[in-house]
Amino acid sequence: MKFHTEYLWFNTTKRREYIRITDQVRTELHKTKIRDGMVLVSAMHITAGVFVNDHESGFMSDLDQLLERLAPLGAEYKHHQTGEDNGDAHLKNILVHHQVVIPVTNGDLDLGPWQEIFYAEFDGRRRKRLVIKIMGE
Amino acid sequence: MKFHTEYLWFNTTKRREYIRITDQVRTELHKTKIRDGMVLVSAMHITAGVFVNDHESGFMSDLDQLLERLAPLGAEYKHHQTGEDNGDAHLKNILVHHQVVIPVTNGDLDLGPWQEIFYAEFDGRRRKRLVIKIMGE
Amino acid sequence: MKFHTEYLWFNTTKRREYIRITDQVRTELHKTKIRDGMVLVSAMHITAGVFVNDHESGFMSDLDQLLERLAPLGAEYKHHQTGEDNGDAHLKNILVHHQVVIPVTNGDLDLGPWQEIFYAEFDGRRRKRLVIKIMGE
Numbered sequence: 001m002k003f004h005t006e007y008l009w010f011n012t013t014k015r016r017e018y019i020r021i022t023d024q025v026r027t028e029l030h031k032t033k034i035r036d037g038m039v040l041v042s043a044m045h046i047t048a049g050v051f052v053n054d055h056e057s058g059f060m061s062d063l064d065q066l067l068e069r070l071a072p073l074g075a076e077y078k079h080h081q082t083g084e085d086n087g088d089a090h091l092k093n094i095l096v097h098h099q100v101v102i103p104v105t106n107g108d109l110d111l112g113p114w115q116e117i118f119y120a121e122f123d124g125r126r127r128k129r130l131v132i133k134i135m136g137e
Numbered sequence: 138m139k140f141h142t143e144y145l146w147f148n149t150t151k152r153r154e155y156i157r158i159t160d161q162v163r164t165e166l167h168k169t170k171i172r173d174g175m176v177l178v179s180a181m182h183i184t185a186g187v188f189v190n191d192h193e194s195g196f197m198s199d200l201d202q203l204l205e206r207l208a209p210l211g212a213e214y215k216h217h218q219t220g221e222d223n224g225d226a227h228l229k230n231i232l233v234h235h236q237v238v239i240p241v242t243n244g245d246l247d248l249g250p251w252q253e254i255f256y257a258e259f260d261g262r263r264r265k266r267l268v269i270k271i272m273g274e
Numbered sequence: 275m276k277f278h279t280e281y282l283w284f285n286t287t288k289r290r291e292y293i294r295i296t297d298q299v300r301t302e303l304h305k306t307k308i309r310d311g312m313v314l315v316s317a318m319h320i321t322a323g324v325f326v327n328d329h330e331s332g333f334m335s336d337l338d339q340l341l342e343r344l345a346p347l348g349a350e351y352k353h354h355q356t357g358e359d360n361g362d363a364h365l366k367n368i369l370v371h372h373q374v375v376i377p378v379t380n381g382d383l384d385l386g387p388w389q390e391i392f393y394a395e396f397d398g399r400r401r402k403r404l405v406i407k408i409m410g411e
Contacts, residue, residue: 001275003310003410003411005310005377005379036142036272037140037272038175038177038312040375042375042377043386044385044386044389045386046327046328046386052183052235053183053227053230054183054216056219058214058219058224059215059216059227062214062215062224063228066208066231070340071340077332077333078331078333078335078336079330079332079336087333087336091336091340093327094337094340094369095369098374099375100235101177101179102179103179103268105268105270110142110270111181112182112183114182115181115182115183129386131377131384133378133379135272135312135410136140137140173277173279174277175407189320190367191364194352195351195352195353195355195356196352196361196364198352199352199353199361200364200365200368203344203345203368207344232369234371237372237373238314238316239316240279240316240405241407242279242405247318247405247407249317249320251319251320252320272409273409274275274277
């Protein structure tokens with residue numbers, strides 16, 4: 001069994017951004033020479049997500065609108081009584097989920113033709129990271 | 138370590154359908170003779186989901202209504218400027234999540250008494266698939 | 275490869291509760307002496323969830339309000355025609371997701387500084403459980 005761990009760092013210019021990371025995840029996988037296994041990609045913050053979907057700007061905008069509709073920035077959250085202003089970002093993290101597991105087959109990410117991996121930043125403009133954990137043979 | 142990979146294909150007659158796949162997943166597991174490990178069940182499309190819940194038609198209808206309420210078919214999505222008409226299905230994929238991991242214990246799926254695995258089709262009437270990746274000993 | 279399986283039981287006094295379980299998960303991991311791998315933490319019921327977020331009571335209240343807004347207790351659900359009254363809890367399970375996978379690095383849970391693991395009870399006041407499945411070396 002082989003294991004490989006890597007961390008990707010982000011420091012977005014906007015509060016919310018959706019960043020394609022498929023290539024970085026694939027690069028880490030290829031370093032390992034693992035042919036069969038699983039890759040966990042998981043945000044290490046509670047105000048960010050990781051998801052798989054379409055690399056299409058219209059969809060990103062639709063997703064952002066949905067999340068803003070369900071958990072709007074600037075609404076009155078109890079969490080803000082701690083002095084924080086990112087209650088919306090915590091809820092967006094829950095709705096999107098903070099991680100995906102990508103199967104590895106024949107030494108590559110076993111994704112469908114349109115599936116791309118994204119880091120979803122909901123409270124950016126500061127250094128944040130995710131972990132890639134690869135496990136296989 | 139053993140690995141096993143299988144793909145399940147679907148071609149639904151309706152645009153949205155929720156299909157129980159517990160038996161197919163269990164059949165793949167039993168082929169491997171794996172006693173302990175994990176099974177990843179993951180949609181390979183960005184307009185479909187995989188979830189675990191109750192095999193009860195009322196719940197399926199409630200779930201479908203919730204998803205239609207949050208991301209209705211036929212609403213104006215930016216994604217439709219690409220010529221697509223399935224913006225709702227992309228968002229439903231995010232809300233439901235596109236994968237589950239089932240633990241394997243004593244050679245069987247370690248599910249609770251009411252837990253069943255479902256493929257959730259949000260934009261069907263064409264051939265689509267999911268991947269089952271089993272890893273264990 | 276080592277595998278370790280444990281079940282945590284809950285019997286909440288309230289219908290909905292959010293219970294921090296990071297310490298119990300870490301205790302199970304340390305029993306195994308596994309240095310590298312993955313920990314699956316998965317609810318075994320269809321009316322409960324597992325998530326990673328902030329150990330902060332304001333956020334818990336915000337999350338509960340969001341879930342009540344999207345899938346309110348006591349609304350008319352088709353699932354209730356079976357005699358059940360927990361249709362909301364099934365939908366909350368879907369929205370929160372019922373499981374997380376925690377990477378293991380250097381013999382510990384590889385979580386970010388604010389990440390804590392929670393069991394989310396949506397229909398409690400009875401004995402329910404989750405499974406912890408650890409896999410690694």
